[in-house]
Amino acid sequence: MADPAVKRDGVEADELPQRAEKKARVDGENGGGGGGEGEGGEGGEAESENVLCGFKTSNVLNDSAREKTMFIRGKLADQEAVVILEKTPIREDTLAELFSGSTLKLEMKNDIYSTYRLHAPPHLNEIKTTVVCPATDKHVTKYQRQESSLVEETGEDYQSITLPYIQKQTFSVQWVYNILEKKAEADRIVYEDPDPEVGFVLLPDFKWDQKQVDDLYLIAIVHQRDIKSLRDLTSEHLPLLQNIFQKGKEAILQRYNLPASKLRVYLHYQPSYYHLHVHFTKLGYEAPGCGVERAHLLADVIQNLQSDPRYYETRTLYFPLRANDGLLSKFKEAGRL
């Protein structure tokens, strides 16, 4: 199940921490490492041998000061390994113990504001640690930070650079057809309009664990098979787009009690697979790929096609491509970057 999820969104390196975080929350709820332990804290539970004691760091592949994560490449007993560290979310149910059981070091005091460095008991301040060992080059590439460049694609660039590149690739969308034909994931479908022209299947994205609507993320996949992306859309597709917009919002209201005013509904360009699909995410949830440089509001797409039937055929579109993306090389070869 992991591979399709990665394929579906192409934000591979972002994915693991998110999963790790969700797991950490659940662990918290199960009380692992919780209040049952004494002050010193490590005695109550069987400890593993500290396998990381002999870990030799080669280099940091990626990190986020904002998310408190770090992806580290190194050697573990002569084998290539990747270690992923992520600090755990702060838990409301341990606040009382955290405040009473920690020590504070004053840093700054100014009027009503003061700042401290708080040293917490280790069992209240864990670091989620994932070890991949032996790790292959593919793992290293996957976790390595990739700089992106913004590409400017005119309508002509699409015809001469992007379209030939897409057609040469063997991007399989068999997994999409499996969903549309109910050969896979039929039990995950939230809503379907079976019409071959304007119909679609709505189902949760793999990134969403469906445990809370705070990070709601669904995908509408159209039944039509010949629309690769936003670039292919013309005013002919307005009934399809309006149908997805309307019925998708209704289905989400019915199933999740979330009104349209709490939704961000958009397409990606470039998409991560070339079969038309629409993203429905919770407004306020900073879903990967919802930035202005990649996302296009479905409402805007509809308006633009209403005023210019060939808007997306002719328009210059901007999007980021990662340094290792084959399409970026094609734009460079063509002298377009």
Add this chain to the structure above:
Amino acid sequence: MADPAVKRDGVEADELPQRAEKKARVDGENGGGGGGEGEGGEGGEAESENVLCGFKTSNVLNDSAREKTMFIRGKLADQEAVVILEKTPIREDTLAELFSGSTLKLEMKNDIYSTYRLHAPPHLNEIKTTVVCPATDKHVTKYQRQESSLVEETGEDYQSITLPYIQKQTFSVQWVYNILEKKAEADRIVYEDPDPEVGFVLLPDFKWDQKQVDDLYLIAIVHQRDIKSLRDLTSEHLPLLQNIFQKGKEAILQRYNLPASKLRVYLHYQPSYYHLHVHFTKLGYEAPGCGVERAHLLADVIQNLQSDPRYYETRTLYFPLRANDGLLSKFKEAGRL
């Protein structure tokens, strides 16, 4: 200096953790609480009295599992207080000590993947703690999570709801005029084109500490004083917009060695102040407000005005408003939500 920064971007609650994070990094570089301490760790430095020992939590105002932050309201010796916790970023220079000095608890092992809960020595895993005491209602409101709703604003809605609301407000932009007239922040100006029609001042946003280009954030403020926002733009303004786009990119290349392909250049709608300005941020840095629901790429704005001089006068625009925003009430009163 703090107030204008808050005014400039309207993402008040987001701001503090970001500053706290930056401070934490600098602290790290200064070695505070670092390797000089013994295994047990708390003895080497003067500790403050644990002022939080008597803190009584009333409720959690906001938290982010992704950013590992929590904003807590409570009482400290009978005074209202807000406590802000934020886990510190993982530091590369302490990895060796972290790996050798921690204990690990195995959670899961599957093939080449295994996950652990790591218990670190407290001095290697601090929690940045900010205390506001006594806190006023204004602090509480500032840190309280605000749900947003997506508003649909037609050209007519703008004339009948938004414009009268903006005109009634006393949004002072005196601080903008101070910048344009060099009465304030003159030393922060990165570039200026003094032309009264197409000119602008480019300077770092307050959110950016200018220590690294990873989170580069500059603002171009136009010299013209009668353009409130994106809504006012017509094809007449194309020379102004193209000038900002071109010269802004050149100035950033020259000063920060960052090419245009690494930049996200956009306007906000609604903006946080009604004097036209353009945001320049580093591509890949998830700046607050760069989501598709609020940001409009300057390149798209230019294209849209080239094909339809009245595009932004007539178009339906979508944007999020926080629950406590006065403009949201106006849309509700008008039955538009």
